[in-house]
Structure formats: structure tokens, C-alpha cells
Amino acid sequence: MTMRRTLENPVTGERLAFREETDAVLRFDYTLEPGGFAVGKVDHVHPNQEERFAVQSGRLGVRIDGDEWTATPGTRFSILSDTPHTVWNDGSNEMHAVVELRPGLELKSFFETIHGLARDGETNEWGLPGPLQLAVLADAYREEFALAGVPIPVQRVLASATAPVGRLAGHRARYERDGESA
Template sequence: MSKYLDGGITRNGEGEGGTAWNILGQRYFPKASCASTFAFETNSDPGQHVPVHIHPHQDEFILVQEGELQLKLDGVWQTARAGDLVRMPRGVPHGYFNKSDKPCRALFWVSPAGRLRELFETLHDMTDIPAIVAASKAHDVDFLPPEANE
């Protein structure tokens, strides 16, 4: 990963260099990456989610572009709709869930970038949940027990 951000435009519906990842059925597109930040688009169909987890070394943000997401942020359920910005400080448990009947598209970014892009490259097309949790932990993302999602 480059130390500095490259200038340019990453087109709507595309990832840098044409890259797209399938992470448990959700489509992720890397939008920009360098040492200080990593931005990616997610496309979540109804019922899809990322369970509650912690980034111990990164602040994370979500800009909802279409649809809505239900978030569990530090134990509190909240809803973010198109145009809303979600701020998730490092070390604070959070997860997102599309509990609506419509798809959701959102732009996420973390700062600093850490190893999140490398994690997504590893998770692409993986389906074994224990292996996904282990790979995530090895890349500085710690999932909480399933009851944290309730």
C-alpha cells in the first residue's frame, strides 16, 4: 500500500483498478487507499449485516448513500438513512445490519488504513465463519460473541 494517496476518480459502481470483493454475499469496492486511510463502498441486500466488532486502532465512518442501515454502536441501536454520516471511534463496538426490505449502498472509510484492505482481500469468497473470525483477528478486527448482535 502506498504511503500517500493517489489523486484521481474512482467511478461509481467500480473499485480501484476494477477490484470488487464478495464478502459473505455483500459486494465491496475499494475506492481509495493509502497508509492514512482506506475507503470502500458496500452494497448490502436486505438481511445482510456485519456483526458487532471492534477496530482497536482505527476510527471508522459510514456515509449512507442509498437505503438505510441499523447500527449497534456501543450497545445502542440507531438507524442511519441516506445522507447520514455515522462516526465509530476506535475501540467502540459496532456492527451494521440491513433490516429493511430495500438494498443499501454506503461509503465506508477507516483512518488509519491499518490492515483492513488486506483483510478484505483475504476474506474474498470465504464462507467458513470460524476462519473468517480468525482472519479478522489476525488483521486487527475483533468480533464480539453472537449475543452482542441482539
């Protein structure tokens, strides 16, 4: 299925324009404005997904399993599941890459939610929501996303214990206003 939806995160400077969403792959154009960074500004992992980048323009700062470097146009690389990583714009111009996650799982819904929360001023300067909202997201998207540095089983126990409180406080895992832009 070809997608025509674009999400923008005013906090992180990220823009995602979805190209394809199937059970096998989530593919999107990923743009970072100068100073932009991946949500959280910290290493994260995709427990059950491989992530592939193809840099089209600009300079993408990359940290994979502690190794930092800069990807330039023409660079292609993959990040295996469960590997700590993060990315940021490492230049003074906009950076554009094509990103694929295999399998796609529910990561698109996670992006819609986190970008919608940022757009509504519900995140901190790193693009992360408060602890109760974060627990709800961590519980719902446990197969797609986790913070690096804290063992995943510990994160899952904490999220499972805290998410019900977050849901009682009105937080939800899916953002109804999904950020579709023209």
C-alpha cells in the same frame, strides 16, 4: 491510489468496491443486499481505526456501544476506535454507503481473505471461518479487528497460542485468490 477492485461475500450479502487505499485511509463503497449484515453478525471493534459511514441509499441498521438505530440516506456518522459496533441492512432494498477507515492499516487484506473464504464455502452462516482459521486471522489482523465482548488481551493471547496450529493445518492470513471481480 485509486482502486477498482470489488469483493463480494455470498454469505453476508456484502459488496465492497474499493475507491482509495493509502496509509491514511481505506475508502470503499459498501453495499448490503436485503437481509445482509457485517461479517460475524456480532459486535466487533477496530482497535486502532476510526470508521466513518455516509449512507447513500437504503436503510442501514446500526449498533454502536449497545445503542441501536437506523441510518437513512444523508446520514453520516463515525465510530471511534475500540468501540463495539455492527451494521446490517434494515430495509427491503439494497443499502449503499461510503465507508472510510482511518488509518487503513491491513483491513483490505482481511476483507479479501474473509470474502474469499466465504465464496469458497469455508465460513458458517455468519460469514466466520472455523476456529483455527479464525485464530490465524485474529493473530495477523490484531491491529485491525477484534470481536467485542472478550477482552482484546485475552483474544490476542488465545490467537497467538492457537494460530501456529492453524498455520500448521494449512490456514493462512492472506487469501491468494482475492476475489477481484469484473
